[in-house]
Amino acid sequence: MGSAAMDVNGNFAADKKFVVVFVLGGPGSGKGTQCANIVQYFGFTHLSAGDLLRAEIKSGSENGTMIQNMIKEGKIVPSEVTIKLLQQAMLESGNDKFLIDGFPRNEENRAAFEHVTKIEPEFVLFFDCSEEEMERRLLSRNQGRVDDNIETIRKRFRVFVESSIPVIEHYEAKEKVSKIDAGKSVDEVFEDVKAIFSPYSAQAA
Numbered sequence: 001m002g003s004a005a006m007d008v009n010g011n012f013a014a015d016k017k018f019v020v021v022f023v024l025g026g027p028g029s030g031k032g033t034q035c036a037n038i039v040q041y042f043g044f045t046h047l048s049a050g051d052l053l054r055a056e057i058k059s060g061s062e063n064g065t066m067i068q069n070m071i072k073e074g075k076i077v078p079s080e081v082t083i084k085l086l087q088q089a090m091l092e093s094g095n096d097k098f099l100i101d102g103f104p105r106n107e108e109n110r111a112a113f114e115h116v117t118k119i120e121p122e123f124v125l126f127f128d129c130s131e132e133e134m135e136r137r138l139l140s141r142n143q144g145r146v147d148d149n150i151e152t153i154r155k156r157f158r159v160f161v162e163s164s165i166p167v168i169e170h171y172e173a174k175e176k177v178s179k180i181d182a183g184k185s186v187d188e189v190f191e192d193v194k195a196i197f198s199p200y201s202a203q204a205a
């Protein structure tokens with residue numbers, strides 16, 4: 001269990017326990033797709049760091065241009081921006097169980113989240129998928145994203161290998177990683193996901 005909670009000002013207080021699961025995996029590995037399933041079956045709130053950043057761009061925030069440029073280049077936005085958005089969303093949800101999707105994506109994300117929130121993830125769900133398959137999926141995602149083009153996809157793959165894999169290794173050393181073969185069909189992957197989440201069952205899975 002994470003040992004912290006937020007008060008209405010977004011400050012963390014030690015009187016409530018949160019369950020946080022980090023959902024990691026390369027771009028196109030199926031994080032968002034499976035999180036939607038987990039929400040339905042297990043009552044978690046899904047927070048996609050990428051979705052929160054894209055919403056921040058749309059809202060016309062002063063950081064919008066910077067975020068847009070980083071996403072277009074496949075680079076990782078500074079932690080303070082992303083963590084603030086995650087904290088806000090956690091507070092607004094009223095829930096105490098969270099899937100944090102696409103975060104932490106580098107060591108800076110990881111250390112800053114730990115420092116600011118004092119939350120340690122329950123476990124890390126890692127969707128393991130080949131680049132060939134991820135590339136195929138991203139090129140047919142059709143969500144109009146500025147980063148789903150072959151040039152940016154290659155940059156995102158490099159950032160994943162160089163910056164995000166070390167975060168997964170950090171949690172592997174703590175025996176917190178549940179690795180899933182994400183190259184299979186959506187339904188097959190969800191069967192494996194269900195087995196991992198059954199201890200957190202809000203209803204029978």
Ligand SMILES: Nc1ncnc2c1ncn2[C@@H]1O[C@H](COP(=O)(O)OP(=O)(O)O)[C@@H](O)[C@H]1O
Pocket residue numbers: 025026027028029030031032033034137138140141142182183184185186187189
């Ligand atoms: N197991 C799967 N097999 C085939 N296509 C998938 C699978 N999981 C997701 N997809 C598709 O691949 C694309 C990327 O999935 P998404 O969930 O957005 O991944 P991520 O959030 O990891 O980038 C989407 O178009 C989605 O419909």
Ligand SMILES: Nc1ccn([C@@H]2O[C@H](COP(=O)(O)OP(=O)(O)O)[C@@H](O)[C@H]2O)c(=O)n1
Pocket residue numbers: 025026027028031032048049050051053070071072074075076077078082101102103104105109147156
């Ligand atoms: N923790 C995060 C998550 C996403 N992002 C940015 O948002 C982009 C898209 O992230 P995403 O999680 O929506 O992408 P997918 O892995 O779902 O394809 C990343 O390539 C980064 O540019 C970030 O800067 N920091």
Ligand SMILES: [Mg+2]
Pocket residue numbers: 031032048050102
């Ligand atoms: Mg996603």
